[in-house]
Amino acid sequence: MSEYLLVLKGICKRFPGVRALSDVSFSIRKGDVHCIIGENGAGKSTLIKILSGALAMDEGEIIFEDEPVQIRNSHEAKRLGIGTVYQEMSLVPTLNAVDNIFLGEEETRGCVLNKIEMRKRTQAAMKQLNVRFDLNVPVKHLSTAQQQMIEIARGLVFRRKLIIMDEPTSSLSQRDVADLFRVIKLLKSQGVTIIYISHKMEELQQISDQLTIMRDGCVVNTVRMQDTTIPKIISQMVGRDFDAARKPVARAVDTPPVLKVENVCDYAGKVKSVSFELPQGIILGFAGLVGAGRTELMRMIFGADPMKSGTVTIRGIRQKKLSTENSVENGIAYLSEDRKFDGLLLRLPIRQNISIANLARASHGCVLDKRLETALTEPLKEEVHIVTPSLDRLTLNLSGGNQQKVAIAKWLFTECEILIFDEPTRGIDVGARSEIYTLMNRLVDQGKSVILVSSDLSEILALSNVIITMHEGEISGMLVNDKDVTQDQIMQQMLGGLDHVQG
């Protein structure tokens, strides 16, 4: 028996238009907490899905406990002893903890469920994990952290050898994170190997034994934690994208504000009294960790979600009623974070997606003028460079990058003046990414003003003239992005200031 539990050799995976994984090879030692880190779109989630049987790889070899194995579905993964704690909970909300843990692997006596036995084993696992909560209520009434513990308990009940955790802390509070780390150490002490996916630096130092850094679908490096430093990891993670030479176009940042936001709060408590101004003709970057409240803030400003309190002033006019209708009327555009969920009409032609937010431009009264629509949309295909034989094709069949360009074209069609880009390059390959950057700069040169929300620090640094950082619903810093600003400075502000990182 070798010291490695899992060896990956040359794993490749393609999606239409994107190479998600290319030649991924590394090994995971028994009993390690092995972290995989990388930016959004680096291929971490795809790799996890292959290991847990949710996706099939195109090429490559997986060796588990010295045996080459095939993981064709989640059942085979479980049988090998691989359990997964997904980023989005995969529990059945209406079942209780016991039923969820044994779902698909029920204990039975004949055809009858052995509820007593299942309950006993769940209780034992919960006791081992030292967590307590009601096993009888449907899990939808439990907190996110508790639901996560159920998933982890599942690993313990079935004595999984390998537990994969996909960004487990992304929606947890500080206290829950500490609890999770306690449990991870406990699992490790029992010989369970853990793959831990994250992009949070501060977590690595606390729990990682070894780590693999991924970028654009490739493994950049696999290294013992004690042999590296956080700055080294960051530079490997962001790689050539984080080009020191790539700096934002110099622009005056003291122009009059086109948008003024004052004391904005939401109902869920994720945005706490936020105020800022967007000067005309610049890119204003919003940096922060996932869950810092940036998307919630932007959606409220745009009128997509109700605002609890606060005011929004557009070009000097205080807005009485915020709604998506009024915002579009006022020349604001919001490129949503998840284009498939709330950005695009996937089953309709590209052209109809482009014109939908301003059909008045292509109609006389209520009646559409299709020739005018064609005449007006066609130039946008060139402007944002949508690669397709015809705008009459369905949006569904485009690659992620091209879909995003369609979403951008939609807003350009409204002739808006203020554009809010929420994670504009998430899940998009490098080529399309740089095209979108160029486009953003061109829009600002035309006099438009842009807010860029991004979890990708190199992106924020490369484009923004002013950077605002948010931490747990509040603005934690603002600085003009000149040549002295470093990634570390921003990261510290994102984490809530210097003391927080050191403490």
Place this chain on the structure above:
Amino acid sequence: MSKVRKALSKLGVIPVLVVLFIILSFASPYFLQVSNIINILHQVSITAIIGVGMTFVILTGGIDLSVGSIVALSGLTMAVTHKYFYAMDLTPAGQAWLGIVVPITLAVAAAVLMGAINGVMISIGRVPAFIMTFGMMNMARGCAYIISNSNTISVFPDVIRFIGNGKIGGVIPIPIVIAIVMVLIASFVLEYTKFGRYVYSLGSNREALRLSGVNVQKVEISVYVISSLVCAVGAIILIGKLNVSQPVAGEGYEMDAIAAAIIGGTSIYGGEGKVSGTFIGALLVGTIRNGLNLLNIPSSVQPVVIGAAIVAAVFYDKIKNRKGSLAKG
């Protein structure tokens, strides 16, 4: 090969209709006679009219189960008012038109009100369309019994009977003309107006439409109002045809209308479909019924065939959707 396929998918169920025509014209000497064809058209006109409204609703991803009951309620609103005018002798000499216009207006108003309630509860109250219109199906039916005192009302003015039974040039029944005109109007609205574009977009992705600055609630309420409005038209034709109005009228119409839309290629998931398809769908259902009658096949077999046709249409739709999803990123 793929070109043939594309053309076929554009035609929808028309080839099926053609094949059915050919088979039936061989199987029965009466089938292809002009009088029989007109008979089929006359039979399906109400289904086609209600199907037009149903298509709007299904295109947005909704469903309207209350159409049959609204036909009854709307029809009885007209019948009861007319009877009242007639009995009270309310119409002054020379103003007989009042006794027709007022009842028709009220019939339309009653239907629109029901549709608006459906729309508001579904769009703003977020009650699932199935539940809301299922409830309305019962409520409207109950109201129909209440306002008519569970009685059948007969004797209607000539104008109404002409709408149901009259023939243009002694050949083409009025209901067919009304149905075709409504299909043409609806096709225009769906294809060439902003509202039509919003209907498809709502069914494709409600949230994306909302974030595009469109008042989705207005659009959603409108489709349920349209669905009820065409029920009023259907109700008037039905009364004209039968010369009676009764609270059981229109029972099962929701199923015929849904069948016509679905068989005609409207996706039950919304966002895809055409009113012309619904018309063909209604025609196909009518032709199947007519053919089975002509061939002396017992009427109990009809639901089996029509049921199977619905399932086949949705199965086809499902396969089509599955193919589309293969391309997802």
